[in-house]
Amino acid sequence: EAGVAQSPRxxxxxxxxxxxxxxxxxxxxxxxxxxxQILGQGPKLLxxxxxxxxxxxxxxxxxxxxxxxxxxxxxxxxxxxxxxxxSAVYLCASSLGLKVHEQYFGPGTRLTVx
Amino acid sequence: xxxxxxxxxxxxxxxxxxxxxxxxxSTTSDRLYWYRQDPGKSxxxxxxxxxxxxxxxxxxxxxxxxxxxxxxxxxITAAVHDLSATxxxxxxxxxxxxxxxxxxxxxxxxx
Numbered sequence: 001e002a003g004v005a006q007s008p009r010x011x012x013x014x015x016x017x018x019x020x021x022x023x024x025x026x027x028x029x030x031x032x033x034x035x036x037q038i039l040g041q042g043p044k045l046l047x048x049x050x051x052x053x054x055x056x057x058x059x060x061x062x063x064x065x066x067x068x069x070x071x072x073x074x075x076x077x078x079x080x081x082x083x084x085x086x087s088a089v090y091l092c093a094s095s096l097g098l099k100v101h102e103q104y105f106g107p108g109t110r111l112t113v114x
Numbered sequence: 115x116x117x118x119x120x121x122x123x124x125x126x127x128x129x130x131x132x133x134x135x136x137x138x139x140s141t142t143s144d145r146l147y148w149y150r151q152d153p154g155k156s157x158x159x160x161x162x163x164x165x166x167x168x169x170x171x172x173x174x175x176x177x178x179x180x181x182x183x184x185x186x187x188x189x190i191t192a193a194v195h196d197l198s199a200t201x202x203x204x205x206x207x208x209x210x211x212x213x214x215x216x217x218x219x220x221x222x223x224x225x
Binding site: 033040041042043044045048055056058059091093101102103104105106107108 | 118145147155156157158159162164202204206211212213214215216217218
């Protein structure tokens with residue numbers, strides 16, 4: 001079974017530029033999560049989708065971050081404009097459903113904002 | 115906001131020794147998860163604990179959950195070098211729509 005795929009793996013941008021990350025969850029997984037992991041910290045949940053609907057985005061900085069999952073499969077997370085403090089690893093995870101608790105994580109995208 | 119605290123943050127132990135990592139959380143939840151993260155890698159699920167008194171074991175690791183004390187432990191028995199990694203606990207909010215990770219415990223097992 002293929003795991004959660006993410007791209008790109010690494011990205012370096014200057015502050016005020018825009019960037020987008022892509023995630024393809026495990027086939028059949030209805031729930032998709034985006035996390036931000038700053039170096040030395042635990043992951044922080046940014047947004048959670050159930051199929052193509054948003055379940056929770058309370059910790060997403062909506063003035064600069066946006067995410068979509070239009071067809072209920074792949075998802076993109078965008079930052080526009082980026083700030084220095086956005087430097088982090090962005091992790092995508094998926095699970096079978098909302099109340100099915102085991103999440104499977106992708107390899108992450110390491111973002112450096114200079 | 116639910117807070118999840120782990121201790122210790124850093125742990126250096128010799129091979130063959132036993133040790134326990136603690137995970138405390140601040141509000142009602144009966145679902146607790148343990149993950150492992152190797153340097154530069156993503157997270158790997160270790161245990162899912164879904165009720166008070168739940169205990170799960172895999173190899174040299176055993177996890178338990180006490181929802182009344184809001185405490186989970188990850189016990190390491192006879193540590194080996196391959197267990198060196200960062201271990202995170204995570205908790206569902208009671209409504210199940212938020213997911214909070216702990217601060218992480220960086221474990222180094224010395225030969």
